[in-house]
Amino acid sequence: MSWIDVGAVDDIALRGARVVKTAQGCVALFRTAEGDIFAAGDRCPHKGGPLSEGIVHGRAVTCPLHNWVFSLETGQAQGADTGEIPTYEVRVKDGRILLDGAGLAKAAAA
Amino acid sequence: MKQKLVVIGAGMASGRALEHLFDSAPGLFDVTLFGAEPRGNYNRIMLSPVLSGEKSYEEIVTHDAAWYAAHGVTCRFGETVTAIDRARKQVVSVGGRTPYDKLVIATGSAPFIIPVPGRDLPGVISYRDLDDTNAMIAAAQRPGGRAVVIGGGLLGLEAAAGLALRGMEVTVIHLMGHLMERQLDPAAGYLLQKELASRGIRIHCKGATKAILGDGRVEAVLLEDGTVYPADLVVMAVGIRPETRIATDAQLEVGRGIVVNDQMVTSDPDILALGECAEHDEQLFGLVAPLYDMAKVAARTLLAEPAAFRPVQTATKLKVTGCDLFSAGDFAEAEGREDIVLRDPARGVYKRLVLEDDRLIGAVMYGDTADGNWFFGLIKDATDISEMRETLIFGPAFQGGASADPMAAVAALPADAEICGCNGVCKGRIVEAIGAGARTLEDVRAQTKASGSCGTCTGLVEQVLAATLGGDFQMPASKAVCGCTDLSHEDVRRLIKSRALKSQPAVWQELGWSTPDGCHICRPAINFYLLADWPLEYADDAQSRFVNERNHANIQKDGTYSVVPRMWGGVTTPAELRAIADAAEKYRVPTVKVTGGQRIDLLGVRKEDLPGIWHDLGRAGMVSGHAYSKGLRTVKTCVGTDHCRFGTQDSTGLGIRLEKLLWGSWTPHKVKLAVSGCPRNCAEATCKDVGIVCVDSGYQIGVAGAAGMDLRETELLAKVETEDEAVAITTAFIQLYRENARYLDRGYKWVAKVGLDWVKSRVVDDLEHRAALIERFELSQSIYRRDPWAERADARSRRDFAPLADLTLEAAE
Ligand code: SRM
Ligand SMILES: Cc1cc2nc3c(=O)[nH]c(=O)nc-3n(C[C@H](O)[C@H](O)[C@H](O)COP(=O)(O)OP(=O)(O)OC[C@H]3O[C@@H](n4cnc5c(N)ncnc54)[C@H](O)[C@@H]3O)c2cc1C
Ligand code: SF4
Ligand code: FES
Numbered sequence: 001m002s003w004i005d006v007g008a009v010d011d012i013a014l015r016g017a018r019v020v021k022t023a024q025g026c027v028a029l030f031r032t033a034e035g036d037i038f039a040a041g042d043r044c045p046h047k048g049g050p051l052s053e054g055i056v057h058g059r060a061v062t063c064p065l066h067n068w069v070f071s072l073e074t075g076q077a078q079g080a081d082t083g084e085i086p087t088y089e090v091r092v093k094d095g096r097i098l099l100d101g102a103g104l105a106k107a108a109a110a
Numbered sequence: 111m112k113q114k115l116v117v118i119g120a121g122m123a124s125g126r127a128l129e130h131l132f133d134s135a136p137g138l139f140d141v142t143l144f145g146a147e148p149r150g151n152y153n154r155i156m157l158s159p160v161l162s163g164e165k166s167y168e169e170i171v172t173h174d175a176a177w178y179a180a181h182g183v184t185c186r187f188g189e190t191v192t193a194i195d196r197a198r199k200q201v202v203s204v205g206g207r208t209p210y211d212k213l214v215i216a217t218g219s220a221p222f223i224i225p226v227p228g229r230d231l232p233g234v235i236s237y238r239d240l241d242d243t244n245a246m247i248a249a250a251q252r253p254g255g256r257a258v259v260i261g262g263g264l265l266g267l268e269a270a271a272g273l274a275l276r277g278m279e280v281t282v283i284h285l286m287g288h289l290m291e292r293q294l295d296p297a298a299g300y301l302l303q304k305e306l307a308s309r310g311i312r313i314h315c316k317g318a319t320k321a322i323l324g325d326g327r328v329e330a331v332l333l334e335d336g337t338v339y340p341a342d343l344v345v346m347a348v349g350i351r352p353e354t355r356i357a358t359d360a361q362l363e364v365g366r367g368i369v370v371n372d373q374m375v376t377s378d379p380d381i382l383a384l385g386e387c388a389e390h391d392e393q394l395f396g397l398v399a400p401l402y403d404m405a406k407v408a409a410r411t412l413l414a415e416p417a418a419f420r421p422v423q424t425a426t427k428l429k430v431t432g433c434d435l436f437s438a439g440d441f442a443e444a445e446g447r448e449d450i451v452l453r454d455p456a457r458g459v460y461k462r463l464v465l466e467d468d469r470l471i472g473a474v475m476y477g478d479t480a481d482g483n484w485f486f487g488l489i490k491d492a493t494d495i496s497e498m499r500e501t502l503i504f505g506p507a508f509q510g511g512a513s514a515d516p517m518a519a520v521a522a523l524p525a526d527a528e529i530c531g532c533n534g535v536c537k538g539r540i541v542e543a544i545g546a547g548a549r550t551l552e553d554v555r556a557q558t559k560a561s562g563s564c565g566t567c568t569g570l571v572e573q574v575l576a577a578t579l580g581g582d583f584q585m586p587a588s589k590a591v592c593g594c595t596d597l598s599h600e601d602v603r604r605l606i607k608s609r610a611l612k613s614q615p616a617v618w619q620e621l622g623w624s625t626p627d628g629c630h631i632c633r634p635a636i637n638f639y640l641l642a643d644w645p646l647e648y649a650d651d652a653q654s655r656f657v658n659e660r661n662h663a664n665i666q667k668d669g670t671y672s673v674v675p676r677m678w679g680g681v682t683t684p685a686e687l688r689a690i691a692d693a694a695e696k697y698r699v700p701t702v703k704v705t706g707g708q709r710i711d712l713l714g715v716r717k718e719d720l721p722g723i724w725h726d727l728g729r730a731g732m733v734s735g736h737a738y739s740k741g742l743r744t745v746k747t748c749v750g751t752d753h754c755r756f757g758t759q760d761s762t763g764l765g766i767r768l769e770k771l772l773w774g775s776w777t778p779h780k781v782k783l784a785v786s787g788c789p790r791n792c793a794e795a796t797c798k799d800v801g802i803v804c805v806d807s808g809y810q811i812g813v814a815g816a817a818g819m820d821l822r823e824t825e826l827l828a829k830v831e832t833e834d835e836a837v838a839i840t841t842a843f844i845q846l847y848r849e850n851a852r853y854l855d856r857g858y859k860w861v862a863k864v865g866l867d868w869v870k871s872r873v874v875d876d877l878e879h880r881a882a883l884i885e886r887f888e889l890s891q892s893i894y895r896r897d898p899w900a901e902r903a904d905a906r907s908r909r910d911f912a913p914l915a916d917l918t919l920e921a922a923e
Contacts (some may be wrong), residue, residue: 006915015627015653018914029914033627050669053657055630062630064657064665069630101917 003091003098009037010095017052017061022104027088028052029097030072032059037097038072039090045083112140115412116201116210118191118356120145122154123385123401124216125173130409132181138413141183142208144201146217147239148188150178155398155532157243158429161272164600166865167240194360196378212412215357215368215376215383219350219396224260228322234344237269249343250276251872253882257281258331258341260319262289264428266347267306271430273343274311275604281339282306283317283331285348293426293437298476301460305433309608314339352387352394365389372418374408384408390419397424398532425486425531427479431601434475436482439489440464441472452503454478461503468496481505483570487527521577529574530567535560537574544578551575592631594623599635599852606639612647614640614654628654635853638740638776642848645890650776658738661911662898663720671720672713673699674737675727676773679747679765679785680708689730697723707744707782709735721907724899733773733897740854741776742783742844745769746794750787750804759804761787764833768840774895775887778851778860781844796824799857800840809836813843813869814861822858825866828874842873842880845887 006020012031019026019042026042028051036059042052049065060078062069069078070085077083089100115131117124120143128141145151151173159165178185186205193202200207221236223229235245246269249255255278259270262284274280282289288299289306303313318334322344330340352367363369363377367389374382384404386396395401400421410417425438441464452461459477463470463485469492473485484506488495495502506522523529525538535558540548543557554571555561561568575583589598597605602621611617617636618627628636637654652660663671675690690710694702700714715723724734736743747765751757765785772783784795785802795801797817801824803810808831812824827843830836846869851860861869872879902911 004917006917011914013653021913021916021918023918026913047667048669050657050665053661053665055633055656056653057629057633058626065667067630099917104917 002101004101005096006099007097008095009035009092009097012037012097015056017054017056019050019052020099024104026050026052027099027104028061029090029099030056030061032056032072037090037092039088039099040070040072040075041085041087043085044068044070045077045085046081051085113138113211114209115139115141115212115214116208117141117143117214117216118201119216119218119353119385119387120147120149120151120185120187121216121218121385122151122172122398123218123405124214125151126402126405127214127216127384127408128173128181128183130406131412134409135413136181139212141181142210143178143183143185143187144189144191144203144208145185145187146190147241149240150174150185150187152240154239155429157237157240158268158272160240161243161246161269162275162431163272163604164431191356194356194381196360196381199380211380213381214408214412215381215387216385217353217356217387219386220353221346222349222351223346224319224348226319226321228324228328229346231322231324231328231344232326233324233328233342234322234346237265237345237347238350246273246343246345247276249273250278251876251879252342253277255279255342256340257343257345258283258339259345259347260331261347261349262286262313262315263292263347263349264290264426266345267302267433268429269345269347270306270311271309271433273345274309275608277607278343279310279312281312281314281341283314283319283333283339285316285318287315289313289315290428290435293474294435294476295441295462295474297460297462298435298437298474301458301476302428302433302435305458310610350386350396352389354387357383357387365392367394370419372407372420373411374404374419375411382408382411390421393421395421397426399424399534402533422534423486423490425482427482427531432605434477434479436475436479437473438482438486439470439472441474447471450499450503463503465495465499468494468499470495470502483528483531483567484523486531487524490528491526529570530558530560530562533559533562540571540574541578544575549575549579549583591635592629594625594628594632595621597621602636603639603643603850603852606636606643612640612644614651634659638778638853641776641894642890645893659740661717661720662724662734662738662902663715664738666713668714670714670716672711672737673715673720673723673727674705674707674709674711674735675732676735676769677709678769679745679762681747681762681766682709686730686732689727689732693723693726696726705737705744707737708746709737709744711737718908718912721903721911725903728897728900728903734899736773739776740779741781742769742772742774743780744782745772746782746784746798748785748787748792750785754787756790757787757804758806759787759809759833761785761793761802761804764802764804764809764836765793767833768837771837771841771891772844774897775844775848775891776894777844777848778853779856781847781857783840797822798824800824800843802836802840807831809833811836811839811843814858814866816856816858818856820858825861827866827870838880838884839873841887842883843869845883845890846872848890849883849886 012018015033017028017030019028028042030038044063046068049063051061053064054061059072060069068081075085075087089103091098153170153172156170189203191201191203200209221238235242257273257278257280259266259282262282270280270282288296289302320334321332323330328344330338332338354364354368357368358364368383370383370388374384376383385401407417407419428435448465450463461475464472470488523537527537529537539558543554548554561571590596591599633654637651640648641650657665697719699712703711705711745765745768747762750761781799783800784793784798786793786795787804795803797815801812810829811827813827815824816822828839
């Protein structure tokens with residue numbers, strides 16, 4: 001694992017999201033109402049909608065383009081839709097968000 | 111020659127009797143129907159949903175003009191029968207004398223008015239018919255109105271709840287120690303009182319009314335203990351007494367009601383009586399279920415067929431959305447009786463069963479009444495419950511193994527379990543109808559009448575359909591907002607107002623949301639309802655908005671955005687055009703397009719450039735065009751008197767004035783306006799949410815138009831002489847829409863639901879109401895008439911709109 005500090009928890013609104021640009025594309029960081037942070041691919045497998053612009057509810061996000069819903073824990077599409085977004089290891093330490101760089105690279109290689 | 115049948119009273123009992131009569135022997139009688147009310151039969155018990163706004167009068171009419179015509183009924187509505195001349199077999203009314211061979215008296219009841227000083231003051235009403243209901247609705251329109259309801263029984267509480275939902279401050283005065291003492295025990299009465307109190311209804315038990323005070327109009331109610339409650343409206347709901355006057359005058363045998371035998375025949379063999387006015391076996395009846403049985407018997411008697419009325423037990427439900435209570439049988443404490451009680455304080459649930467000799471004789475439930483009909487069946491059938499005594503209180507689903515399947519409870523019901531209390535329809539009858547081809551709720555209703563009266567059993571009927579048909583029956587995708595709640599948009603809107611819920615957590619908690627913080631469907635709706643109802647107290651929540659409204663630009667399919675600055679009334683200047691051109695070049699905007707809304711769209715802007723482009727446009731005086739919002743979009747205009755040889759008024763000026771007034775406001779769906787200078791209508795005003803067409807004599811204001819997926823021509827709301835009036839009515843109309851429509855109902859859909867007349871009555875006819883609407887709109891605009899772009903053109907926003915971090919360099923290393 002190689003933890004990269006990508007910013008402060010408070011830079012993301014509660015029930016909001018921000019993106020981190022990586023060489024493999026954008027990673028979305030979500031912050032739930034309870035304050036938990038999740039990291040996942042920003043691209044919706046349906047038609048590429050930016051998931052970081054979706055509505056965050058519970059531990060899920062709804063794509064802003066056509067309302068597919070994804071679990072932030074598993075990356076799986078919920079309900080009738082099928083599809084998956086990659087999820088990434090993320091940690092919070094002293095109010096800073098740490099993303100696992102090795103995991104990102106591995107996901108890209110896989 | 112045909113026999114002449116005269117019926118006095120067009121109420122629920124007589125309506126049902128006529129149906130039976132015509133079903134069995136159409137054309138046997140020449141029927142004349144007298145009714146004191148100026149209308150035909152309607153479902154009186156549904157007046158409460160009409161009062162609360164959940165139903166319209168049209169929806170509760172049971173027999174319309176076509177029905178009477180088809181059965182050859184001569185209708186004499188609005189005509190009271192004043193005497194019965196038994197010797198000549200005629201009834202007497204203003205219209206003269208009408209002969210009969212057979213006479214049916216179905217005059218129902220008259221509300222009891224307690225004989226206190228002031229009872230005749232204007233503003234004191236009872237709760238019995240549509241006129242009373244309309245009087246209450248009218249009284250509730252005055253903002254800040256106060257109502258006192260005397261009587262905490264079924265009727266009084268339904269009146270109180272309805273008035274509270276309509277925004278009145280309501281006090282209920284009840285003589286006894288707890289509410290609905292005839293149907294509830296003190297514990298359930300307490301829970302009910304708590305629930306009503308939490309909706310802002312004040313309850314005063316053990317209160318005896320001494321006088322109604324007022325000078326020319328009701329002003330207050332004085333109690334024996336000296337308490338004074340100010341009141342603009344007093345509703346007396348302390349009980350009813352059978353309407354027997356004409357029977358007494360005709361010297362028929364009358365006790366408390368008109369005495370009838372098992373065949374519904376009075377002391378005169380040619381005269382029948384039924385309904386609340388009748389007394390059978392020294393008993394009176396005040397709920398529809400037994401009255402419908404009477405109707406059946408009366409019809410058979412008229413057909414000279416044998417039949418006998420046998421009173422059945424009745425169960426009570428209160429028709430107040432969100433107050434779930436059920437009571438049946440006898441639950442007084444007595445020697446040899448035993449209680450089983452279940453309480454769940456967290457859920458506010460109370461259940462009590464009363465047992466005697468291994469039989470269930472009474473049941474009271476509050477908070478969870480799903481098993482009510484099952485218990486009711488046990489009471490009626492006097493079932494021996496010794497075998498299931500231990501688990502009885504957990505209901506049918508629990509007998510024979512616990513089951514979580516909600517359908518199991520209904521599937522387990524025996525065929526003779528009553529489903530529809532009003533019409534006495536048991537499960538077996540419904541299953542039979544399904545066997546004979548019924549496939550939908552409407553089919554079942556048409557064939558069995560189940561759920562046709564008060565409607566509270568609709569869900570059960572649907573479950574019987576589902577349990578019987580299996581996969582072939584689609585449980586209606588309930589009209590619930592979304593999967594997080596069972597409540598409809600309408601319910602939620604009302605509850606937000608009546609229970610003063612002012613935050614999202616308050617809504618989730620108080621209305622029992624099943625998810626921690628809603629979902630993408632309910633959150634935007636709730637966010638809108640809260641900000642529309644509490645503009646000062648509630649802070650708009652960006653995280654509950656669709657991307658477009660959160661980012662104040664329309665997202666495109668490739669993730670870029672479009673930017674549409676406002677061009678007031680479609681008018682621009684060289685300086686504005688220059689700034690747009692500069693911005694387009696600076697931010698390398700791929701497409702610049704003139705929109706259908708008379709302004710310019712810059713398409714393909716990257717998210718991180720939004721604050722920058724807004725800043726540049728703002729510097730040139732331009733603000734957000736809200737091309738992305740459920741809010742005011744554009745006001746299209748034509749050139750009008752300034753240039754056009756046909757122009758009658760300053761259409762451009764009026765359009766600009768309206769746009770400057772209305773911009774920034776959030777609405778249930780988008781709102782588009784247009785103003786045309788003459789009926790040639792170059793601004794296409796006749797297909798807008800509000801479209802004004804100028805004419806020589808003034809302004810024609812049309813509303814409820816659209817030209818999207820549905821093409822709708824506007825309907826004329828009003829014709830006014832001055833521009834000020836046109837502006838006032840437009841503003842009031844938009845505020846009425848904001849306050850009442852469900853989220854994502856475009857104006858025309860909403861108007862179709864509430865009716866243009868209703869809208870007119872509020873924004874055109876009632877000047878006081880109009881002014882109040884405008885005032886509330888202005889209050890809201892004191893928060894929302896601002897440019898969201900200007901607020902997001904600073905450095906902080908530039909950071910927020912940019913990625914949190916850019917790792918492309920690190921990853922490359
Ligand atoms: C830009 C524009 C087309 C154009 O190039 O002219 C446009 C573009 C869009 N319209 Fe429109 N409509 C535009 C004028 C219209 C008009 C004409 C008018 O207003 O006179 C109509 C028909 C009139 C009407 O609304 O009744 C129109 C009826 C719709 C509808 C159907 C609405 C309905 O109730 O049936 C939608 C879908 C919706 O809102 O749910 C829609 C939705 C959209 C959306 C927002 C679709 C979306 O969700 O992304 C498009 C956004 C494009 C963008 O990114 O900017 N647009 N749209 C026009 C912008 C007007 C403006 O200046 O604000
Ligand atoms: C607001 C409300 C809610 C209710 N809720 C329920 C409920 O949930 N469940 C339930 O079971 N019951 C309920 N009831 C009671 C139910 O409506 C009555 O029991 C039922 O309507 C009685 O029917 P009826 O035909 O006897 O009398 P009505 O329906 O009252 O009809 C009598 C008609 O006769 C007319 N009339 C009287 N005198 C004359 C005359 N001399 N000449 C001509 N016409 C005359 C009256 O104007 C009236 O229209 C409710 C009642 C009200 C008012
Ligand atoms: S008609 Fe409107 S919504 Fe449809 S493609 Fe054109 S701009 Fe988009
Ligand atoms: S692109 Fe996400 S749902 Fe269509």
